[in-house]
Amino acid sequence: MKKYVLKRVLTSIGTLLAIVLVLFILMHLMPGSPFNDEKLTDVQREVIYAKYGLDDPIVVQFGRYVVNMCKGDFGVSYKISKNTPISQLIETRLPISIGIGFYAVARGAVIGLILGLLAALKRDTIIDTVCTIVSVIGVSVPSYVFALGLSYTLGFKWKIFPMLYDSADALGSSVMPSIALSMFTMASIARFTRTEMIEVLGSEYMLLAESKGLSGTKLIFTHALRNALIPIITVLAPLVVDLMTGSLVVEKIFAIPGVGSLLVNAIQSNDYNVVIALSFIYSAMYIVIMLVVDILYGIIDPRIRLGKEGD
């Protein structure tokens, strides 16, 4: 087991480094620099390039970047907030985005599970159809449309929740954005739960348990749901990261000071350092989540671990 964990951790670190390299190259392939403004002259641009070391060979820049990053220094923002260390920008924003994401995942997972369960148990009935339709709406209507709809009804018409993010009322202001974000998670979890449950319910051990005379509730919750939950963990992990994507636009609509809106601004103003830093953080979170899931999975299900070691 130890060997397996160590191997997974090492490969994750390698992956992360490779990702930094790819991001770095991609960013530099991008035409346009953060200093393209109508009002800058060539001479001034050269001066600024020299100031930030952007005129060095790309290899030198990359080396310097990796070294600094190991010290926890992502460099400074060129454009969004001039000369501010990026770590400082991210520090206050990341918890807000993670908080909203967490609410969204929790809400989406609970409701999704319930819907999926209902659909599976009442397969091919009207309940199943309704659940399917609800989950399809969840995956097919973009989260920004939900967000605006919520903002218009709950926020503007009925004035239940604030339309703009208010740091003094973090909980209240995260309700609408997290609902908007959770729709996709909810829908995906519902679909997946349904499929998994149907498969588990049809398996031989369920037949065995049933023939042993186990009661319905116990049968479903201790045997069926538990077995169905394991694969659901694996879809939940990437969904958490997908949430961040959704948060980009939702943060804009609710004026939330999170990392999503920062990334959008950074991409639009070619703020290289901020884009790389945020992409790196996204990737790191993704890889860590995948790593945790893999290790958990290895603990729960020894076949996986052995299978991987066998490769």
Add this chain to the structure above:
Amino acid sequence: MSDISAYVPRKEDFRLKNETEELGLDSNFASQNFWKEVVIRFFNKRSAVIGLVLILLIILFAAIGPGMNDYTYEGMIQEEKNLAPRVSWLEKFGIFDGSETMTTSVGDMEVNKYEDAGLTDTYYWFGSDIYGRDLWTRCWSGTRVSLIIAIAAAFIDMLIGMSYGLISGFFGGKVDMVMQRFLEICNGIPRLVIVTLLLLILKPGMLTIIFALLLTEWVGMSRIARAEMLKLKEQEFVLASRTLGAGSFFIIFKEVLPNIVGPVITQVMFSIPTAIFTEAFLSFVGLGIPVPKCSLGSLISDGYNSFTTHPYQIIPPIIIMALLMLSFNLLGDGLREAFDPKMKEM
């Protein structure tokens, strides 16, 4: 004994068995054609058939819809901006008569811009947009664009992902190790970041979007192909083929591939809606199809800007998109169950 060992077989000792009777085939199971079974199972599932019919209907409308009236997707009529939906035969029932309730800061008011502008003979079935373009025509030509993008992306990513997964799974060992690490890196970069960067580097357009979608979607496909390959490569028919001297690529593409068609087609059906959805997101961040062409995504994001003013502009593309997602999902579900008889027993 020595006689037999010395015996040299001659040509006449062998002859081909051509006659079916002679072969003694098991006639009881002769009708159990795999594909026939699949088709029967598929058509027995009502929701799957509904999905298929819906998809065919939408494709039909995407093909003929834009030609059903005289408007074009890019033709603007300055005087006919922001008109609400109006359909001639529904008009007399008091719905779709071109009137709309406008919420303004000085109170709600009921307006009928057709009457105000004296357009007695003008009908926009889905209404017109802020430039005075017909939304019906735009919706269906947008559906066309979205479908082309999604289907092209899904099929190309099937080809790439499948080959990658099959090769990786078949060779195993070092090859698999390297290929899987590469895949992990591709998967580790957030999809949005890579797509956005790519669209900034490349010239925006349909091909670029297909390419960008492709880059992010093939990973799932290759995982499935690899898992199937790992399962199948230990089986006897692969061993048999190998003993007969078949090369690796023959085994991969001629022996194993036909056996994984089911899960692969199912996955394609699921990746089409994902592609449509991703394209919609790209449109919203301004990296979609170049104007004045449109896709479902760009129509939704255009309609979004008038959401509080003229809500009818966002509704048709959202409904079409939801129907498309629904039907592809139903179709996918139906196919999966049709290909996997284990699930049928349920």
Add this chain to the structure above:
Amino acid sequence: MKKRIIAFVLAATMVAGMTGCGSKSSDSASQGAAGAATSTDLNVMIETGVESLDPQQATDGTSFEVIADYTDGLMQMDADGNPINAIAESYEISEDGCTYTFKLRDDANWSNGKPVTAADFVFAWQRAVDPEVASEYAYMLSDIGQIVNAEEIIAGEKDKSELGVKAVDDKTLEVQLNVPVSYFLSLMYFPTFYPVNEEFFTECGDTFATSPETTLSNGAFVLDDYEPAATAFHLTKNEDYYDASKVSLTGLDYQVIQDSQTALMSYQSNTLDITLVNGDQVEQVSADPEFNTIGAGYLWYVSPNIKDVKELQNLNIRLALTNAINRENVTSQLNDGSLPTYTAVPRDFSADFSADQDKFGAYCADDATAAAKYWEAGLKELGVDSITLEMKVDDDDAPKKVATVLKSEWEETLPGLTVDIVTEPKKQRVQDLQEGEFELGLTRWGPDYDDPMTYLGMWVTDCANNYGFWSNEEYDSIIAECTTGELCTELDARRERLYDAEQLVMEDAVIFPIYTAANATLVKANVSGIEFHPVALNRVYKNTVKE
């Protein structure tokens, strides 16, 4: 069995529901609290965040506006945009127009109690031209302000201490110019010229102007809640401001809102006192007495690439393109109060230069028949019967709308023309235009100072903003004459020569002007006295009253 499942599901739903209710009640309580506080803070919506609060580093309108909220320069703008004394109590101009002597007022203090001195200005201006600071607006001191040695210092040829500005004593500032600059006083309200206290700056080091603690105020307000790239920040009235009696607001509450519909809804539920409205929402508010359109000064125009694109080298083709634009149509599409513009210097800019709209309007009138005639002649000269052109456009809302209308108008009026629209992020579009990687480009220019030269200076040979690479000796000589030559001081003659220059640009269709931008704005009825300007500081709140 079934009942138990349903019971479980119900229980789970209730739990989910209750968490929702819990946050709901806590929220409405806090909302009530916020509503109860009756202050006269002005709630201001901005579209983009502050990029920098360092007056010599800032480049964007939002940053300028906020810096000016809490910093006064030598001069400030009156309601009409004319320079009036601020930190300067009086000034003298030497007879040759090359030496300005400013006397600073005695009661001007920084918020840490120290007096504002001439040395603060010297320090700030030297920072502005210091190549190490790399201020993007350094050219305001050199090319535009013509301060002695500024150009050489920026180029790294001289030390910054040689800049032609010196503190004669604590309260006297003397500025030396190379040539007389007629609009020099109006530059003094531009934030690049704002003072910075050297001692305080050195104390803050790298963190200067990144938090309330690292900013110093000498103006009407004090920054008291801010962090870099914040989406909401706050300023309070500066009680020690020398003009504090005239400031009636208790503070300014800024909120960055990027989504126009959210902004409008917030305004309608009284969370905002002033907001911008997107053209799509104008229909909802156009009947509202609180609705206003305010000129923003930006000239939007299409720049043809005259150097590299053979079709666009042809004058007839260019004239056909510019004449085929129905500018009224474009602005009605934008619907935010933007004005159709037919000249290279936009409307309502530089009051004594507005005769040009009548003078040169005919060069690009909306005249389909004239356009078609030019087009035919052009095609004949080129010997082709169809042309495909590509137009690069920012991927923002307004430019995309404009491009969509232009494409449709051009293709309709000019047979055989196809225009492909390529949308790009603004930074990339600017780079493409500067490097000549384009055929047609939709671009804009905002005025830096109140003189037509801020526009006409663009089309001299080799100017980085002369995207079309147009070159005309006569034009170059007129511009030189009017900037550094003998016409600097003779205002009437200079104006006539600038008209001549503009005529050259129009005759040659160097650019296709389209419209002068305006902002559709909503301001609450109980708010008065917000001053709007197209130049430098877009909004000034010093004299604003909220009842």
